[in-house]
Amino acid sequence: MLNSSGYIFRETINSMKRNPWLSLASVVTVMVSLVILGYSIFFLANAANMAKSFESELEIGAFVQIEYTPEEVQDLKSQIEQMPGVESVTLVTKEQALEEFGRTIGGSQGNIVSDVGGTNPFPDKLTVKATDPQNVKALASSLESNPGLYKVRYGQDFVDQLLKFTQWLRWIGFGVVAAFGIAAVVLISINVKMNVFSRRREIQIMKLVGASNSFIRWPFLIEGLALGLVGGTFAAVIVGLGYNWITVYVQSTLTFLPVVQNEVLFRQVSIGLLLGGMVMGALGSLFSLQKFLRA
Amino acid sequence: MIQLTNVSKIYPNGARALVDVNLKIGKGNFVFLVGPSGAGKSTLIKLLYREETPTRGQVQINSKNLVRMKDREVPYLRRNIGVIFQDFKLLPNKTVFENVAFALEVIGVAKREVRNRTLATLELVGLKAKETAYPHELSGGEQQRVCVARAIINNPALLVADEPTGNLDPDTAWDIMELLYDINKRGTTIVMATHARAIVNKMQKRVIAIENGRVARDEEKGGYGYDA
Ligand SMILES: Nc1ncnc2c1ncn2[C@@H]1O[C@H](COP(=O)(O)OP(=O)(O)O)[C@@H](O)[C@H]1O
Ligand SMILES: [Mg+2]
Numbered sequence: 001m002l003n004s005s006g007y008i009f010r011e012t013i014n015s016m017k018r019n020p021w022l023s024l025a026s027v028v029t030v031m032v033s034l035v036i037l038g039y040s041i042f043f044l045a046n047a048a049n050m051a052k053s054f055e056s057e058l059e060i061g062a063f064v065q066i067e068y069t070p071e072e073v074q075d076l077k078s079q080i081e082q083m084p085g086v087e088s089v090t091l092v093t094k095e096q097a098l099e100e101f102g103r104t105i106g107g108s109q110g111n112i113v114s115d116v117g118g119t120n121p122f123p124d125k126l127t128v129k130a131t132d133p134q135n136v137k138a139l140a141s142s143l144e145s146n147p148g149l150y151k152v153r154y155g156q157d158f159v160d161q162l163l164k165f166t167q168w169l170r171w172i173g174f175g176v177v178a179a180f181g182i183a184a185v186v187l188i189s190i191n192v193k194m195n196v197f198s199r200r201r202e203i204q205i206m207k208l209v210g211a212s213n214s215f216i217r218w219p220f221l222i223e224g225l226a227l228g229l230v231g232g233t234f235a236a237v238i239v240g241l242g243y244n245w246i247t248v249y250v251q252s253t254l255t256f257l258p259v260v261q262n263e264v265l266f267r268q269v270s271i272g273l274l275l276g277g278m279v280m281g282a283l284g285s286l287f288s289l290q291k292f293l294r295a
Numbered sequence: 296m297i298q299l300t301n302v303s304k305i306y307p308n309g310a311r312a313l314v315d316v317n318l319k320i321g322k323g324n325f326v327f328l329v330g331p332s333g334a335g336k337s338t339l340i341k342l343l344y345r346e347e348t349p350t351r352g353q354v355q356i357n358s359k360n361l362v363r364m365k366d367r368e369v370p371y372l373r374r375n376i377g378v379i380f381q382d383f384k385l386l387p388n389k390t391v392f393e394n395v396a397f398a399l400e401v402i403g404v405a406k407r408e409v410r411n412r413t414l415a416t417l418e419l420v421g422l423k424a425k426e427t428a429y430p431h432e433l434s435g436g437e438q439q440r441v442c443v444a445r446a447i448i449n450n451p452a453l454l455v456a457d458e459p460t461g462n463l464d465p466d467t468a469w470d471i472m473e474l475l476y477d478i479n480k481r482g483t484t485i486v487m488a489t490h491a492r493a494i495v496n497k498m499q500k501r502v503i504a505i506e507n508g509r510v511a512r513d514e515e516k517g518g519y520g521y522d523a
Contacts, residue, residue, distance in 0.1 A: 006406075202386060208344075209445065210373035211401035213366075 016223065019194055023227060026187040030231025030280050031238070033180030034273045038239030040173035041269055045260045047166040053258050054162075057155030058087070058133055060140050064124040065150050073124050076148040080128060083142070085135040090127045097122035123150075181280060188227050188284025192220050196288065217289050224285030225278050232277020236270040296322040296453070296484055297343065302352035304338050304508075312338035313349070314508040320486065320501075322452070325479045327495050328488040329519055330505035336488035339505065340455050343486060344376045345369050357452065374402055377446030377454040377483075381461035383438045385430040391417065392426045395444045402449075412448055420444045420474060436467035440474065447478055454478060456487040460494065468494065492519040 016023050062080075064073050073091065081089045092100075098120050128143065130136045140154045196203065206216050243266075247259050297320040304313040312335045320326055328336045341347040342354050345361045354361040356372070364372065385394050396413040404412075417423050420440040430438055439459060446454055456475070460468035472494055479485045489495060495502060495518060502517030503510060512520065 201384070205384060205386065205397065206401045207370075208373065208378055208384075209398040209401060209449070210370040210375075212370045215401060215403065 016226070018198060019191060022187070022191045022194065026184065026191050026227045026284075027231040027234070029180055029184040029187050030228050030277050031234045033177050033184050033280075034232055034235030034276050035238050036173065036180065037177045037276065038235060038269055038273055039242070040169070040177065041272075042239070042243050042260070042265075044166055044170065044173075045262070045265060046258075047162055047169075049258055049260050051159045051162050051166075054155035054159050058130045058136065059154070060128040060130065060136065060143065061153040062126045062128055062143050062146075062149045063151040063153075064126060065148055066123050068124065068148065072148070073126075076146075077126060079148075080126060080143070080146075083139070085131050085139050087129040087131045089129070092125045092127065094120050094122040094124050097125065181276075184228075184231070184280045185284045185287065188224050188281055189288040191227065192224050192285050193288040195223060196220060220289055221282065221285045224281040224283075226281065228277035228279070228281020228284070229274065230277070231280070232274040235277065236273040239273065240266070240270060296320060296324075296357055297486070298353075298355040299339075299342070300353045300355075302342065302349045302354060304335070304342065304347065305350045311508055313342075313505075316352070316505075316508070316510055318503065318510065318513075320484065323479070323482055323484055325476075325485045325498070325500040326487070327498070327500055327502045327517075328486065328505060329490070329495060329502055329521070330511070331521070334505040335508040336505055337457050338508075340457050340486065340488055343453070343455050344373055344378050370402075374449050375451050375453065377443075377449070377451040379439070379442045379446050379454070379456045379459045381458040383430070383442050383462075385438060385441055387430055390427050390429055391422055391433070391441050394430070394441055395448060398445045398448050413444075416444045416448045419447075434467070435463050436470055439463060439467075439471050443471070443474055443478070447483065451483065453484045453486070456485065456489075458488055458490065460489065460491050465493065472498065492521070495519040 064076060068076070070093075073093075077089050077091055080086060101122070126149075128139065130139050136154055140152050140157070143149055144152045203216055247261060250259050297318065299316050299318040302313055302316040302318075303311070305311050316339070328339060330336055338347060342349055342361070343356065345354075345364065348354075348362055352362075356376075359372065361372070386397065389397065392413055395416060396409050399409040399412060414423070414426075417426060420443055422437065422440050422444065425433060425437060430441070433441070439462075442459075454475070459475070460471055463471065468491060475485055475487070476498070499516045501515050502512070502520065504512035504520060
């Protein structure tokens, strides 16, 4: 086999030169399918991470009816503090909320009020902390029935929606990746088939002088693998650089969002994409060789 | 060395190419296959290098059974059988040297050995000077010499030839026959299908005539035997 490696390598390069556009198309489809796969994996990892961090939240955000006076708000607060399963209640007044908002967008308070139409649009907010994560849901529903509150937000509620969304995304992502993956395999197999066809004289003579079937197949198999691997490499680079860029962007602008930055996951995804490319390449080659080079 | 026992070949389209053929060819023999077009000569030759398998009967070469042989064993059989054709089957974008070396390269022979053996074989067939020429730069006779070189470079025990002089003028044909004669003298068994009356008559070798897929005549030191 060692003596043949030079021959196999030369043939692989030659065959790629023979159909440059088809080779390019194969590489690009492999790449697209794997880029989508890569981003889907990162997105799902982030969604899962986010779900986990929200799930373990003990806090419930309760928004007070806008027309309540500060005294009424204080009454409501102490009323909720008496409820079973409540650890503590903190009040963020509408003024504090406005101030906070002003800080994040970087202007003075007076300007903001006039900017948003002359009145403070923020409600008073009570942050209710439960004693036990198990109680959060029950506590939230009893708060919802309190006439003093018009909206109740809590982690699991958000988590449920997030999970429903990721479930959808999972299927759509899977479908799109599968569609592109199949297209990639088909293109690679056409690619290999055309090379088998353009080398049919050579193959005929190889068979005549006693080249083994595996020797005849190797260059084609390697060609498919190489196409897949090149596509996979591009995909890994694009997904890697792109994710890095997104991470930096999100961390500097949406500071509250927890972003997954896991070296191990990163490496696994990169290796996975390379392997995915090679598998597509190998499948493409095998499909076409099976038919052409029997016996 | 070669033994055909009750061999019949019917192609999928129903053509009966060979009917109940029995043959024995000894080691070192030189055998002509003659007969009209469509008689079954090429089919018989294809059975010998297992391009085809018989519909019925057994084909044995050096006591190896080609019918029971598995597909993956075929390459090793062919390394011991040289094949030449009327239409040469050279690779147009490879030089003479590369075309001959190809037969060794693709069975994994070391590079150095490929070079030495290729040069020696080109010398044997008288093409040393044309080493770097491409097939289209050669005469028909020279092209056929390249094919012969490619066929014998592995020192096969058997050389089969299907009308190897069919595309050559008589003088060139004789040159090729002299080459085959020399190769046969070195011990290689040769089975050659041909329509070349003069050659068959002059060489005085064993002649097997095939007609309608059957052996019609089998003579030691025979003649071509058909008129006109
Ligand atoms: N591959 C094939 N498929 C179908 N029929 C074939 C094939 N090869 C040869 N034949 C038929 O078999 C018969 C013998 O052909 P062939 O062996 O080529 O004869 P010859 O070489 O003596 O001219 C002919 O009738 C021919 O048409
Ligand atoms: Mg014929």
